[in-house]
Amino acid sequence: MTHKYEDPEVRYTYRSSLVDKLREKGELQVGRLRLLMPQSFGFCWGVDRALAMVNDARREHEGRSMWLLNSIIHNPRVNEDMGGMGIQFLKGKQAVPGALQSLSKSDVVIVPAFSAMVEEMEDLKRRDVTVVDTTCPWVIKPHKRAEKYVREGFTTVVHGTVGHDETRATCSLVRSLGGEFVIVHDLDEAEILAKYLEEELDSTELLNGLHPKSVRKNFDPTAHLQRVGVINQTTMLASESRAIAGRLRAALEKRWGKSELNERFRDFDTICQATQDNQDAAMSVVDSNPDLFLVVGGYDSSNTRNLARVGDAAGVPAWHIQGPDCIHKNFLEYRERHTGEIKTQQNWLPQGSISVAFTAGASTPDAILGQVVERVVSVAGESLGKPV
Numbered sequence: 001m002t003h004k005y006e007d008p009e010v011r012y013t014y015r016s017s018l019v020d021k022l023r024e025k026g027e028l029q030v031g032r033l034r035l036l037m038p039q040s041f042g043f044c045w046g047v048d049r050a051l052a053m054v055n056d057a058r059r060e061h062e063g064r065s066m067w068l069l070n071s072i073i074h075n076p077r078v079n080e081d082m083g084g085m086g087i088q089f090l091k092g093k094q095a096v097p098g099a100l101q102s103l104s105k106s107d108v109v110i111v112p113a114f115s116a117m118v119e120e121m122e123d124l125k126r127r128d129v130t131v132v133d134t135t136c137p138w139v140i141k142p143h144k145r146a147e148k149y150v151r152e153g154f155t156t157v158v159h160g161t162v163g164h165d166e167t168r169a170t171c172s173l174v175r176s177l178g179g180e181f182v183i184v185h186d187l188d189e190a191e192i193l194a195k196y197l198e199e200e201l202d203s204t205e206l207l208n209g210l211h212p213k214s215v216r217k218n219f220d221p222t223a224h225l226q227r228v229g230v231i232n233q234t235t236m237l238a239s240e241s242r243a244i245a246g247r248l249r250a251a252l253e254k255r256w257g258k259s260e261l262n263e264r265f266r267d268f269d270t271i272c273q274a275t276q277d278n279q280d281a282a283m284s285v286v287d288s289n290p291d292l293f294l295v296v297g298g299y300d301s302s303n304t305r306n307l308a309r310v311g312d313a314a315g316v317p318a319w320h321i322q323g324p325d326c327i328h329k330n331f332l333e334y335r336e337r338h339t340g341e342i343k344t345q346q347n348w349l350p351q352g353s354i355s356v357a358f359t360a361g362a363s364t365p366d367a368i369l370g371q372v373v374e375r376v377v378s379v380a381g382e383s384l385g386k387p388v
């Protein structure tokens with residue numbers, strides 16, 4: 001049975017025959033280049049579904065003003081396309097000033113796949129607009145678990161990114177239920193939290209070591225870190241999420257003893273399947289030790305950033321690029337993982353026979369990945385017309 005959201009219009013708008021070929025074969029020799037593609041990459045089910053829902057809504061509400069609460073997904077090209085379809089933005093860089101305050105019953109508002117903050121949803125309800133909620137079902141999973149933690153008196157530790165739409169939504173839910181949260185971005189921040197739990201750091205050292213917005217105002221570590229439950233933003237690096245949960249479990253066991261662990265610690269893996277599949281497949285492809293690993297996706301895309309870390313971990317030169325315009329013969333524009341800065345790398349493409357592995361984030365259309373592959377082939381002085 002065809003699922004309602006397997007809308008061919010979505011698949012085909014962003015399709016690339018070159019990527020289809022690489023998907024089928026896994027690799028392609030083009031002159032001096034061996035092009036490698038993992039078994040899983042690119043658009044996930046949740047993104048396909050969100051875009052299909054937008055198409056459905058355009059048909060259903062033709063003639064009405066349509067708005068996106070914020071980016072539909074973290075990909076600039078797809079968001080530009082939304083604008084091209086006449087859908088305007090209420091928040092973010094492309095927001096129409098004052099539009100949010102002027103919404104009325106005749107407007108249609110699309111909630112992105114990452115979900116929205118409780119306050120935002122309440123505001124839309126108050127304004128009586130028609131809401132098209134594309135929240136991915138995988139994003140609901142951490143929400144449900146956080147609700148359970150609040151009900152059972154646990155503070156929610158989110159392995160996620162402060163300011164990321166999904167984590168903002170999760171934390172607002174916790175807040176609305178009267179619970180507490182702590183956001184840890186990576187293993188380094190989890191270590192600071194673990195040291196506090198082991199009584200090796202005091203409250204001030206803990207709060208100074210974390211992002212200022214990782215907890216809510218008036219968070220009291222002494223009162224609020226007696227019992228903790230861990231979840232993850234759905235798109236984090238799965239291996240790091242597991243390591244963070246393990247570290248926090250060990251810290252609580254050290255402090256309170258094994259007999260109290262069940263009363264003081266909970267852990268639930270909320271990484272989504274697409275993220276896990278793309279990371280596993282990327283690991284397999286970098287295991288073959290390519291000369292380069294190009295990871296394609298929006299610079300603000302969490303799952304794409306974490307795919308680039310897979311290459312780092314394997315010691316393979318990994319570059320997170322946004323699209324074909326980043327690729328030049330003598331330099332490459334990329335996002336530096338540690339600082340988030342956009343930088344350039346000279347002489348990025350080695351001479352001679354080389355293997356180049358690719359992958360793409362869950363919000364990256366095949367069409368963009370295909371243009372990246374074509375551009376690499378072109379700057380390497382080869383031609384796709386003559387695959388060997």
Ligand code: SF4
Nearest residue numbers: 044046136138272362
């Ligand atoms: S990456 Fe995962 S959580 Fe995000 S939209 Fe895709 S399936 Fe849903």
